[in-house]
Amino acid sequence: MGIDLPPPIERLPASFYVGGTLDVARRLLGCILHREVGGEIRRGRIVEVEAYTDDEASHAATGRHTKRNQIMFGPPGTVYVYFTYGMHHCLNVVTEPEGRPGAVLLRGLDGLERAAGPALLCRALGVTRQDNGRDLTRDPQLWIEPGSPVGEEEVVVTRRVGIRKAVDLPWRLYLRGSPGVSRRDRRAEG
DNA sequence: CACACGATGCGCT
DNA sequence: GCGCATCGTGTGG
Numbered sequence: 136m137g138i139d140l141p142p143p144i145e146r147l148p149a150s151f152y153v154g155g156t157l158d159v160a161r162r163l164l165g166c167i168l169h170r171e172v173g174g175e176i177r178r179g180r181i182v183e184v185e186a187y188t189d190d191e192a193s194h195a196a197t198g199r200h201t202k203r204n205q206i207m208f209g210p211p212g213t214v215y216v217y218f219t220y221g222m223h224h225c226l227n228v229v230t231e232p233e234g235r236p237g238a239v240l241l242r243g244l245d246g247l248e249r250a251a252g253p254a255l256l257c258r259a260l261g262v263t264r265q266d267n268g269r270d271l272t273r274d275p276q277l278w279i280e281p282g283s284p285v286g287e288e289e290v291v292v293t294r295r296v297g298i299r300k301a302v303d304l305p306w307r308l309y310l311r312g313s314p315g316v317s318r319r320d321r322r323a324e325g
Numbered sequence: 326c327a328c329a330c331g332a333t334g335c336g337c338t
Numbered sequence: 339g340c341g342c343a344t345c346g347t348g349t350g351g
Binding site for chain 3: 194197201202203217218219220221222264
């Protein structure tokens, strides 16, 4: 009888995040987001995402000239957390090659209580602006592992929600029937 | 400097 | 369906 070792970590490599943002968003579905807080590891399966690049609804819509959006132009695999509505945080994964803006907003997790919706997801994981800039390919407290494969028939493609511009782009993806899909957004199919 | 508003969630109607 | 909390950020004067 040997020592009980934890399962090996299969952290997603930087190359995972390099492709087109919509492709990365699709690949992130089913992957397992991990967060270490106070010696405890919280994890959940990614079941809802949205892609943002340089479209009109993106924080990078007007180019690389604000302090906040610099990070969207940074290396793929970087964490982008922003604060909104005076009380909520949203967690994104930076995509695209360095110099081009792109990010995937993580909107819902299965396997955690109250992680349906981007702000609830952050609250469930204790993610705040302090986490902005972390490197998912190296950071000891925040990383993503591959999950079981997700079939195309499980994926619903819809319009992004909570935005006023570029509302017609079908850049929101979620897993059909998942409890972690954000509440008021289960509809809006198309 | 002032101001408008948001990649939300909740509670009430 | 609707109003609202609550404040950082971006934009314009």
